[in-house]
């Protein structure tokens with residue numbers, strides 16, 4: 001019998017710092033990392049690029065099925081998926097059941113058989129972050145985190161990031177978008193965002209990146225002592 005791949009599952013609100021934490025843990029542990037939000041962002045961007053409406057179920061489901069069939073991990077690094085518009089429409093397509101269903105196997109496949117790292121060495125495990133990783137995609141992951149922060153703090157972080165990417169957007173707009181997105185992610189009927197009962201909750205409102213990584217690493221070492 002083969003030993004299952006060690007998996008770290010991370011969920012959390014927008015701009016809570018879950019992606020930064022996931023990347024840092026992946027680097028420290030030699031795990032492969034999948035930011036599952038990029039999948040929903042890519043579906044939204046593909047629909048928009050083809051002149052479609054992301055709220056139209058059939059169109060969005062088709063785009064998700066195409067993505068899962070022809071996934072090129074490199075395409076998830078496209079800066080076009082990091083815009084405020086892509087984030088907004090990502091949460092619209094993510095509320096469509098058929099879109100979520102189309103992306104399940106891809107995410108579970110990544111978790112069970114993570115791809116090699118950038119230097120070609122085999123991954124020692126998998127880290128996935130998103131909204132339903134701890135609760136639905138990888139409910140048996142031995143390490144689970146739920147990352148959150150006050151909404152004003154998250155909006156300020158996202159505003160800085162979008163400005164840094166050259167997007168002319170006001171703070172109030174980012175804050176409003178974030179509140180709408182949180183409500184949509186928590187309120188949808190299919191795999192809504194929630195805190196798994198066995199997840200370790202980390203509130204990053206007043207914590208720096210190093211402190212968050214150190215705290216998470218303590219939990220990882222306890223749950224995966226040979227890492």
Ligand code: CDP
Nearest residue numbers: 013014015036037040090091094130131132
């Ligand atoms: O980076 P940010 O936290 O703003 O969002 P993201 O992780 O890129 O995810 C964008 C959107 O995709 C979220 O608002 C969710 O609606 C959706 N999503 C989801 O439904 N399930 C996931 N596992 C990941 C993202």
